Amino acid sequence: MLKELRPGFMMMLVMTVITGMIYPAFITAIAQVVFPAQANGSLIVSNGTVIGSRLIGQNFSRPEYFHPRPSAAGGGYDPTASAGSNLGPTSAKYINGTTKKDDQGKEVADFLGIKARIVHYCVENGVPFESSVSLDRFKDGDGNLDDARLIAAFNDPATPLTFLPTTAIPSDAVTASASGLDPHISPANAGLQAARVAAARGVSAAQIQEMVVMQTEGRSLGFLGEPAVNVLALNLAIDERFPKK
Amino acid sequence: MTSIGILQIVVFFGLVLLVTKPVGLFMSRLFQGQRTFLHPVLRPLERLIYRLCGVSEDREQRWTQYAASTLSFSLFAFLFTYALIRLQGLLPLNPQGFGAAQASPDQAFNTAISFMTNTNWQWYSGEAAMSYLVQMAGFAVQNFVSTAAGLAVAIALVRGFVRHESETIGNFWVDLTRGTLYVLLPLSVVGALLLCSQGVIQNFEPYTVATTLEGATQTIAQGPVASQEVIKQLGTNGGGFFNANSSHPFESPNPFTNLVQVFLIFILGAGLTYTFGHMVKDTRQGWALFWAMAVMFLAGVFVAYPAEQAGNPILANLGVESAATATQSGGNMEGKECRFGISGSALFATVTTDASCGAVNSMHDSYTPLGGLVPMFNMQTDEVIFGGVGAGLYGMLLYAIVGVFIAGLMVGRTPEYIGKKIQQKEVKMALFAILATSFLILVFSGITIAANFEKGGYWNAPGAGIANLNNAGPHGLSEILYAYTSASENNGSAFAGITVNTPWYDLTLGLAMLFGRFLFIIPALAIAGSLASKKFVPTSAGTLPTHGPLFVGLLVATVIVVGALTFFPALALGPIVEHFLMHQGTLFSTVVTSFPIWS
Numbered sequence: 001m002l003k004e005l006r007p008g009f010m011m012m013l014v015m016t017v018i019t020g021m022i023y024p025a026f027i028t029a030i031a032q033v034v035f036p037a038q039a040n041g042s043l044i045v046s047n048g049t050v051i052g053s054r055l056i057g058q059n060f061s062r063p064e065y066f067h068p069r070p071s072a073a074g075g076g077y078d079p080t081a082s083a084g085s086n087l088g089p090t091s092a093k094y095i096n097g098t099t100k101k102d103d104q105g106k107e108v109a110d111f112l113g114i115k116a117r118i119v120h121y122c123v124e125n126g127v128p129f130e131s132s133v134s135l136d137r138f139k140d141g142d143g144n145l146d147d148a149r150l151i152a153a154f155n156d157p158a159t160p161l162t163f164l165p166t167t168a169i170p171s172d173a174v175t176a177s178a179s180g181l182d183p184h185i186s187p188a189n190a191g192l193q194a195a196r197v198a199a200a201r202g203v204s205a206a207q208i209q210e211m212v213v214m215q216t217e218g219r220s221l222g223f224l225g226e227p228a229v230n231v232l233a234l235n236l237a238i239d240e241r242f243p244k245k
Numbered sequence: 246m247t248s249i250g251i252l253q254i255v256v257f258f259g260l261v262l263l264v265t266k267p268v269g270l271f272m273s274r275l276f277q278g279q280r281t282f283l284h285p286v287l288r289p290l291e292r293l294i295y296r297l298c299g300v301s302e303d304r305e306q307r308w309t310q311y312a313a314s315t316l317s318f319s320l321f322a323f324l325f326t327y328a329l330i331r332l333q334g335l336l337p338l339n340p341q342g343f344g345a346a347q348a349s350p351d352q353a354f355n356t357a358i359s360f361m362t363n364t365n366w367q368w369y370s371g372e373a374a375m376s377y378l379v380q381m382a383g384f385a386v387q388n389f390v391s392t393a394a395g396l397a398v399a400i401a402l403v404r405g406f407v408r409h410e411s412e413t414i415g416n417f418w419v420d421l422t423r424g425t426l427y428v429l430l431p432l433s434v435v436g437a438l439l440l441c442s443q444g445v446i447q448n449f450e451p452y453t454v455a456t457t458l459e460g461a462t463q464t465i466a467q468g469p470v471a472s473q474e475v476i477k478q479l480g481t482n483g484g485g486f487f488n489a490n491s492s493h494p495f496e497s498p499n500p501f502t503n504l505v506q507v508f509l510i511f512i513l514g515a516g517l518t519y520t521f522g523h524m525v526k527d528t529r530q531g532w533a534l535f536w537a538m539a540v541m542f543l544a545g546v547f548v549a550y551p552a553e554q555a556g557n558p559i560l561a562n563l564g565v566e567s568a569a570t571a572t573q574s575g576g577n578m579e580g581k582e583c584r585f586g587i588s589g590s591a592l593f594a595t596v597t598t599d600a601s602c603g604a605v606n607s608m609h610d611s612y613t614p615l616g617g618l619v620p621m622f623n624m625q626t627d628e629v630i631f632g633g634v635g636a637g638l639y640g641m642l643l644y645a646i647v648g649v650f651i652a653g654l655m656v657g658r659t660p661e662y663i664g665k666k667i668q669q670k671e672v673k674m675a676l677f678a679i680l681a682t683s684f685l686i687l688v689f690s691g692i693t694i695a696a697n698f699e700k701g702g703y704w705n706a707p708g709a710g711i712a713n714l715n716n717a718g719p720h721g722l723s724e725i726l727y728a729y730t731s732a733s734e735n736n737g738s739a740f741a742g743i744t745v746n747t748p749w750y751d752l753t754l755g756l757a758m759l760f761g762r763f764l765f766i767i768p769a770l771a772i773a774g775s776l777a778s779k780k781f782v783p784t785s786a787g788t789l790p791t792h793g794p795l796f797v798g799l800l801v802a803t804v805i806v807v808g809a810l811t812f813f814p815a816l817a818l819g820p821i822v823e824h825f826l827m828h829q830g831t832l833f834s835t836v837v838t839s840f841p842i843w844s
Contacts, residue, residue, distance in 0.1 A: 004310075004314050004317035005317055006298075007298045007300055007317070007418055008320060008321045009321050010298040010299065011294075011318060011321075011422075012318065012322055012390070014294050014298060015386055015389065015390050015425065016386050019386050019389040019390070019425065020381055020385060021381075023433070023434070024381045024385065024469050024472040026434070027434065027441070028448065028469060028472070031437075031438065031441045031447040031471065032448065034438075034442075035438075038441055038443070038446070039441055039446055039448055040450065040467075041446050041448075041453060041465060041467060042498075043453060043455070049455075049456050050453055050455040050456070050465075051456060051457060052455045053455070053465055053494075054444075055444055055494035055495060056463075056494055056495070057494075058457045058458070058463055059457065059459065059461060060458070061459065062459060065459070069583070073489075077463065078463070079372070079465045080372050080373055080452065080466055081370065081488070082487050082492075082493050083489060084492070084579075084580040084607075084610070085580065086580070086610040086611060086715050086741045087579065087610070087611060087716065087742065088610060088720035088740075088823075089557040089559065089579075089613050089614065089720075090559075090614075090716075090719075090720055090823055090826055090831060090833055091716050091720065092832035092833055092834040093835065095559055095560075095563075114560060114563060114565070115563060118563055163563075164564050166564075168564055169565050169566060170565075170572075170573040171556065171560065171567065171573065171574070171577070171578040172573060172583050174560075174565060175560075175577075175578040175580075175581075176579060177581065177583070178492030178580045178582050178590075178605070178606065178607045178608045179489035179493045181489065182494075182583055182584075184583035186573035186583055187573065188570065188572035189573065191572065219249070219500060220499055220500040220504075223252055223256070224253055224500035224501055224589065225253075225499065225501075225585055226500075226574045226586035226589075227571075228583040228584050232458070235458055236458070239458070
């Protein structure tokens with residue numbers, strides 16, 4: 001065994017040099033010359049500032065923009081903390097959400113949950129729904145939904161709040177992606193958001209819907225994966241064509 | 246299921262079938278010392294390596310020496326990786342300034358074992374813990390050499406069948422070098438550039454700070470990803486550069502790269518079945534192994550895909566679309582990427598656990614119970630469905646030995662396989678290897694479920710072993726079972742909600758990976774040595790033919806009965822019961838009440 005040590009050490013050293021230094025340096029050199037844009041992250045630069053990467057999703061919450069999927073990466077779309085929720089199909093937290101006490105002892109939303117996401121999606125996009133009690137009961141002074149009260153109502157063991165959209169919601173709209181950085185939404189999800197974006201920009205829904213169709217990426221080679229809409233690319237294109245007044 | 250989703254799976258399988266012969270033929274020639282088209286370029290480098298390492302190319306090794314060389318090499322692989330992780334703060338190529346604080350000794354131990362054993366189990370997030378140097382000169386190097394070591398062991402076992410009345414089974418250092426230089430490196434160069442052309446990043450820049458359209462700041466992680474991504478798939482290693490692994494758009498930006506990645510996972514494992522047939526001079530023997538693997542792959546993917554497409558009935562009752570339409574994929578999209586959809590995700594999950602890869606493009610923890618059962622079951626077969634590079638073949642050959650032994654018992658004859666009498670020693674060794682991993686999985690899972698640690702203490706700060714779970718009820722059991730299955734079988738994927746960066750989990754998962762690797766390799770080499778020393782037995786009328794559908798069926802049955810059914814009781818309490826509870830709409834809250842029996 002002892003005489004096996006020298007080749008063991010030397011082989012590890014030599015392989016580190018070949019596969020751990022020469023090989024990646026070689027790939028980097030070629031990549032930086034032949035595919036510089038891809039190799040550096042497909043960055044989108046506008047007026048000298050990087051506004052993001054075409055491949056990495058980012059947060060949008062304003063009504064005049066299309067919104068991405070829920071994200072479990074850090075505080076949402078944090079590329080230094082890529083992650084999924086890792087919540088299983090029978091998790092109460094996943095479905096009903098959880099609340100926690102903040103520093104001042106006030107009850108706030110900890111995890112939104114599928115049900116509260118559905119409520120938000122319906123309210124934001126004007127999707128019709130049936131609710132066992134009026135949503136006004138969960139609004140604060142400014143008329144915004146108080147998530148902590150909403151989640152508490154869903155978790156009420158005696159008479160939980162029931163809420164049902166009358167149009168089915170695309171599954172990608174209320175679920176978190178695997179990476180937390182999914183740059184895409186489904187065309188159906190974009191379609192349901194189009195009217196809101198159009199109203200916020202003062203243009204017709206048909207004009208925005210047309211942009212969605214233009215920005216929909218088909219399947220790779222015609223049969224791989226799913227058609228999808230790149231949210232950042234779509235929002236950039238809309239900003240250019242219909243700037244917010 | 247949609248027809249286009251099925252088409253993706255069929256096309257993928259067709260591509261694997263197509264390359265099995267050329268890839269296998271190349272490896273057969275290479276490991277029998279013949280010249281290949283790459284020799285003019287690589288032969289001088291190969292000779293230089295032998296000179297530097299003091300290896301004499303023509304010196305053959307007995308199985309014990311071969312095993313000693315494997316262990317010696319693995320020891321230094323562990324030490325190099327451990328040192329790199331702990332010293333990263335003092336070393337270059339570290340723009341984010343990661344240091345020893347990012348990895349405590351027990352965590353570095355776990356990771357060094359993990360990469361040395363071709364497992365790539367990860368408690369850390371690459372983008373938040375490991376410097377570019379550690380990823381490139383530590384992890385990516387292990388991705389090459391642990392693969393080449395597995396390949397070498399498989400070739401040595403095949404030589405056991407090929408040779409007769411021979412003392413030796415080849416030279417580990419030569420097999421290791423040839424596997425790395427002629428098989429892994431050229432395919433990696435081509436694959437890395439292909440991935441890079443599609444948007445996989447390859448640079449040494451610090452993280453980019455972007456200002457988003459809404460004016461927020463977004464820090465975008467960078468790094469030499471493409472060069473590591475390709476070998477992570479090809480070598481069935483699976484350790485992602487980023488936490489989100491192949492679901493991260495910088496690791497796999499589109500559905501085409503997704504196909505490339507699953508293809509890379511299978512090609513060497515599939516090719517090796519042909520290498521086996523070609524080396525034993527009866528390619529039908531190789532194809533029999535191939536089809537046994539193919540049957541189990543297709544069965545797995547066509548359970549996982551419909552389960553995921555059917556989705557979660559709890560969400561459907563809340564008004565979420567579960568059927569696929571032209572404009573959205575339906576199904577269970579929690580933990581899945583839009584661009585891959587349901588089919589591309591279920592295919593990846595099946596392939597990555599058929600092989601000992603463990604890369605993921607979707608989060609298995611969020612799969613439906615049956616969709617998540619398939620990856621777990623695949624690993625529990627000892628990953629012989631094409632399997633890890635080398636590990637899949639030597640695992641399947643051990644099952645073949647057990648299979649002909651069982652058939653021999655049924656007809657009352659001494660079993661034979663590929664012209665060799667299968668006797669007590671071979672059967673004992675094969676069963677030892679197969680049962681060792683089952684033992685590791687069930688014993689470590691059992692202890693961890695019952696274990697109670699001091700809350701805030703050293704071993705497991707959250708307290709009880711089950712306090713680390715992200716899900717309650719049967720799904721929580723699945724998280725622990727999956728973790729020890731993945732470690733013992735050297736896979737590396739996870740039901741990743743479980744928190745595993747505590748000394749207890751680092752140590753036990755590390756030991757599971759270590760024993761899972763070498764308690765399989767050493768018996769396999771012992772069998773190689775034993776077979777090589779035997780006389781060749783010519784086929785007679787009483788020999789069970791091992792190339793037809795009957796043998797394929799026997800082999801599949803052996804894998805399922807001997808390998809996987811051991812776990813049926815555990816699986817019944819985890820994914821199977823969860824499936825029925827999900828259909829009842831039962832939900833579980835994470836309230837930890839630990840077992841009082843172990844403290």
